[in-house]
Amino acid sequence: MVKQVLPNRVDPWQFASKGKQLAGKVAIDNMTRLHQSLVQPQGGVDVSLHFGIDAKGIHYIKGHITTTLILECQRCLLAMPWFVDINLLLAIMTSDRQSNEDDFDTPYDIYIVEKANENLSLLDLVEDELILALPIVSKHDYPCSDFLKKNVVNMTSTQRHSKQVHPFAILKDYKIK
Numbered sequence: 001m002v003k004q005v006l007p008n009r010v011d012p013w014q015f016a017s018k019g020k021q022l023a024g025k026v027a028i029d030n031m032t033r034l035h036q037s038l039v040q041p042q043g044g045v046d047v048s049l050h051f052g053i054d055a056k057g058i059h060y061i062k063g064h065i066t067t068t069l070i071l072e073c074q075r076c077l078l079a080m081p082w083f084v085d086i087n088l089l090l091a092i093m094t095s096d097r098q099s100n101e102d103d104f105d106t107p108y109d110i111y112i113v114e115k116a117n118e119n120l121s122l123l124d125l126v127e128d129e130l131i132l133a134l135p136i137v138s139k140h141d142y143p144c145s146d147f148l149k150k151n152v153v154n155m156t157s158t159q160r161h162s163k164q165v166h167p168f169a170i171l172k173d174y175k176i177k
């Protein structure tokens, strides 16, 4: 499989019946819904997708999505890299499909494509998966606010210290004279 820029839209039904595989990059720049959660809305997402039809006749997409998103830490408000590694297994369904008992006993997540003949936006699909993978509250995995507090304390004590040192230094010079 040669790495490429993924097509914007694919026909999932046709791709599934042909057992197509895709691998490539999707640009984060184009994911406007995701942007509000990011400090730096740049970079690429590595995506590999395998379309197929299973023994029950379900059209599926099996895939792997990896990237690093730059989020804002809610504790110290600094940038925080968030590594994303998603294994997806989606059943492609139309919204008018009647759900049945089998739906409760399936490894698939359901992905609705509005009409049976409508093309599927790969950008939307990848963006949906990334939004679902965002942490509820993003925080550094180390005590970053303690780190920040200590630095602020150090800074103010240094300032105070330099103010105190200064008159003594003058006094010392005075004595020598």
Ligand SMILES: [Zn+2]
Binding pocket: 073, 074, 075, 076, 077, 078, 139, 140, 144, 145
């Ligand atoms: Zn932090």
